[in-house]
Amino acid sequence: MLSTPRARVAPRAARATTGAGRRGEGSRRIGRARAVSEPKPASEIDWNAIGFGLTPTSHMFVATCDLGGTWSAGEVVPFGNLSLSPAAAVLNYGQGVFEGMKAFRTKDDELLVFRPDENAARCEEGSLRMSMPPVPRDLFQQAVMKTISANADYVPPVGLGSLYLRPLLIGTGAILGLGPAPSYTFLVYCSPVASYFKGGQLTPIDLTVEETYHRAAPGGSGSTKCIGNYSPVLKVQLEAKRQGFSDVMYLDARENKYIEEVSSCNFFCVKGNTISTPALQGSILPGITRKSICEMAAARGFKVEERNVSIEEVMDADECFCTGTAVVVAPVGSITYKGKKAQFCDGKTGPVTQAMYDELTGIQQGRIPDERGWNVKVPKDFHL
Numbered sequence: 001m002l003s004t005p006r007a008r009v010a011p012r013a014a015r016a017t018t019g020a021g022r023r024g025e026g027s028r029r030i031g032r033a034r035a036v037s038e039p040k041p042a043s044e045i046d047w048n049a050i051g052f053g054l055t056p057t058s059h060m061f062v063a064t065c066d067l068g069g070t071w072s073a074g075e076v077v078p079f080g081n082l083s084l085s086p087a088a089a090v091l092n093y094g095q096g097v098f099e100g101m102k103a104f105r106t107k108d109d110e111l112l113v114f115r116p117d118e119n120a121a122r123c124e125e126g127s128l129r130m131s132m133p134p135v136p137r138d139l140f141q142q143a144v145m146k147t148i149s150a151n152a153d154y155v156p157p158v159g160l161g162s163l164y165l166r167p168l169l170i171g172t173g174a175i176l177g178l179g180p181a182p183s184y185t186f187l188v189y190c191s192p193v194a195s196y197f198k199g200g201q202l203t204p205i206d207l208t209v210e211e212t213y214h215r216a217a218p219g220g221s222g223s224t225k226c227i228g229n230y231s232p233v234l235k236v237q238l239e240a241k242r243q244g245f246s247d248v249m250y251l252d253a254r255e256n257k258y259i260e261e262v263s264s265c266n267f268f269c270v271k272g273n274t275i276s277t278p279a280l281q282g283s284i285l286p287g288i289t290r291k292s293i294c295e296m297a298a299a300r301g302f303k304v305e306e307r308n309v310s311i312e313e314v315m316d317a318d319e320c321f322c323t324g325t326a327v328v329v330a331p332v333g334s335i336t337y338k339g340k341k342a343q344f345c346d347g348k349t350g351p352v353t354q355a356m357y358d359e360l361t362g363i364q365q366g367r368i369p370d371e372r373g374w375n376v377k378v379p380k381d382f383h384l
């Protein structure tokens with residue numbers, strides 16, 4: 001356990017709320033899902049077979065916030081199931097936000113995490129939108145660092161992937177009538193994930209434009225990573241996959257004409273020397289990868305435009321790509337709209353997409369200089 005004096009204040013509160021750390025308490029675990037959530041030692045992991053699903057790790061971070069709105073210092077505890085009241089606000093009313101970020105091992109065996117300050121800030125904004133007490137930014141960042149450090153053995157070897165981190169802020173207190181929860185839990189758990197592209201070609205994705213369903217609307221919650229935004233896209237995504245597409249592109253809810261984004265990543269198109277992406281107007285998720293790509297593209301001399309991008313214009317682009325922590329930079333092979341299919345770069349990766357992918361992954365993995373100071377080195381001196 002963490003040996004800092006402040007961390008010792010929290011355990012009782014953390015455990016009372018979540019049950020985390022009481023490994024012997026199997027009978028109270030939801031669905032007795034032990035087999036799934038029981039972590040393997042890192043030494044038993046086949047790094048070439050990890051994929052993108054959950055590979056549980058040994059530890060997670062837990063902090064709690066009571067009625068007074070004060071956050072506990074939190075602590076690293078063994079990974080395990082939570083124990084919640086059936087009346088927990090998150091279960092009944094979806095009061096929760098999450099984040100997604102990645103840590104990488106460098107060739108010098110250092111651990112780097114990409115722009116955690118941005119995730120901390122976005123989590124704060126999201127928590128305010130969902131009427132939850134924000135996790136102090138320094139607590140958020142410390143929690144992420146401690147989680148990486150406690151699970152250092154689970155960060156894949158160079159070139160074989162990354163440690164995906166999932167910070168999660170949820171209303172865990174019981175409440176029957178609609179209202180904010182009386183108490184909250186902030187967790188960070190993680191899972192090693194493969195890199196999408198192990199050497200070789202990036203795999204192009206085939207998108208279909210959705211004209212009936214919308215992901216978000218003006219004034220809604222589309223710009224937060226609130227948990228309720230994700231299940232509604234599944235119906236549409238599953239149908240697209242059944243038809244052979246990789247994912248769905250959403251249009252704006254007002255005019256059904258301008259691109260918003262894909263189910264869980266942002267969208268860019270390239271025409272000549274101009275790189276365009278839909279402007280952030282409240283219904284699009286402000287991606288940290290998106291923001292980074294905009295800065296990198298401008299520095300390379302591209303004209304970067306954040307504005308309304310119509311689907312007609314996109315069908316005529318030179319290249320298109322999607323961005324997000326999970327997919328990094330994914331080339332779009334084709335877009336299908338009203339029965340018409342636009343093919344980009346003959347299904348191969350376009351030069352701009354490839355350059356953006358190479359530069360971003362190079363920085364994240366410590367292979368090229370990080371001139372903007374985006375990476376944060378994970379200290380190795382946490383005492384766990």
Ligand SMILES: *Cc1c(COP(=O)(O)O)cnc(C)c1O
Nearest residue numbers: 264265266285287288289324325
């Ligand atoms: C998380 C997410 C993104 C990508 O954001 P990053 O910060 O780049 O990971 C884009 N769109 C949606 C809907 C998302 O949930």
